[in-house]
Amino acid sequence: xxxxxxxxxxKCFALLKLDYNWKTTCEDLNTFVKALSDITAQLTNALxxxxxxxxxxxxxxxxxxxxxxxxxxxxxxxxxxxLTDPPLNExxxxxxxxxxxxxxxxxxxxxxxxxxKLPQSxxxxxxxxxxxxxxxxxxxxAAYLNLACSALGLSAPAVGFNLANTFGAIxxxxxxxxxxxxxxxMGQSVLPLTGLSDRQWSQVARIxxxxxxxxASRQATLLKRSDVTVQSFKWxxxxxxxIGHFVPSGTQLQAIxxxxxxxxxxLAKSAFPGIPELLAVRDNMIxxxxxxxxxxxxxxxxxxxxxxxxxxxxxxxxFVLD
Numbered sequence: 001x002x003x004x005x006x007x008x009x010x011k012c013f014a015l016l017k018l019d020y021n022w023k024t025t026c027e028d029l030n031t032f033v034k035a036l037s038d039i040t041a042q043l044t045n046a047l048x049x050x051x052x053x054x055x056x057x058x059x060x061x062x063x064x065x066x067x068x069x070x071x072x073x074x075x076x077x078x079x080x081x082x083l084t085d086p087p088l089n090e091x092x093x094x095x096x097x098x099x100x101x102x103x104x105x106x107x108x109x110x111x112x113x114x115x116x117k118l119p120q121s122x123x124x125x126x127x128x129x130x131x132x133x134x135x136x137x138x139x140x141x142a143a144y145l146n147l148a149c150s151a152l153g154l155s156a157p158a159v160g161f162n163l164a165n166t167f168g169a170i171x172x173x174x175x176x177x178x179x180x181x182x183x184x185x186m187g188q189s190v191l192p193l194t195g196l197s198d199r200q201w202s203q204v205a206r207i208x209x210x211x212x213x214x215x216a217s218r219q220a221t222l223l224k225r226s227d228v229t230v231q232s233f234k235w236x237x238x239x240x241x242x243i244g245h246f247v248p249s250g251t252q253l254q255a256i257x258x259x260x261x262x263x264x265x266x267l268a269k270s271a272f273p274g275i276p277e278l279l280a281v282r283d284n285m286i287x288x289x290x291x292x293x294x295x296x297x298x299x300x301x302x303x304x305x306x307x308x309x310x311x312x313x314x315x316x317x318x319f320v321l322d
């Protein structure tokens with residue numbers, strides 16, 4: 001049976017085999033500094049290639065303690081604002097805040113110890129995958145920025161552009177464009193853009209995933225129906241006749257493929273983007289969406305064959321077909 005721990009910090013100390021009492025470490029300043037020095041020294045040893053990261057000395061004075069912690073977290077690129085944003089003299093003045101810092105450092109040390117046990121080939125493969133994902137994300141971001149600038153009449157961002165300046169210019173152009181719109185033209189946002197909790201963000205991500213799944217299912221159905229419809233045109237003998245109108249010295253089958261495949265490729269590439277588009281939904285968008293049974297939709301699906309009525313079928317023929 002797995003042992004029970006008082007809290008996450010006590011569990012981290014046990015897994016790392018650090019001989020510290022979680023309560024004393026958070027409440028007593030000297031013990032807190034000793035634990036910080038020990039953990040940061042082990043982290044620094046695991047990051048030998050990062051010379052800018054220096055451990056917190058065990059004999060640091062109380063006056064310089066906060067500055068030493070700030071320097072370490074800055075060099076370590078700590079991603080948690082709760083550990084880096086508050087005023088320096090208030091960041092770790094309570095046991096709860098000290099526990100948060102120690103828990104973060106312990107989990108980082110646990111991660112480095114696990115990575116040290118992995119084969120170098122696995123680490124290299126993971127690093128390459130991470131680099132590839134970052135490159136793809138940057139490429140996608142640049143494409144979205146180009147689209148936004150083009151829609152707003154701004155020049156496309158140059159290579160090595162300043163992200164803050166670009167977003168500032170886009171935000172200013174968007175504000176000016178909205179001012180020129182009629183009242184309530186943009187409507188109200190269906191989902192709030194600020195103040196969402198972690199649980200609510202998880203729900204937004206779940207909604208986006210469900211919409212992506214539904215969109216993919218409908219897209220696959222549309223492609224299958226299109227393929228079956230086009231395939232039905234290839235059954236007749238006329239489709240095998242050689243022609244030279246669409247494809248020189250080709251057949252009707254090749255002509256159909258030449259016309260249909262580009263459209264199919266475009267349909268197959270389209271996908272429901274996800275969370276950004278979900279957050280952009282407005283409450284008046286439903287009034288602007290054309291229904292599939294609307295006039296504009298029927299304009300491209302109507303056919304003279306729809307007006308031809310099937311004549312009466314004899315009872316004998318119905319009996320034979322049955």
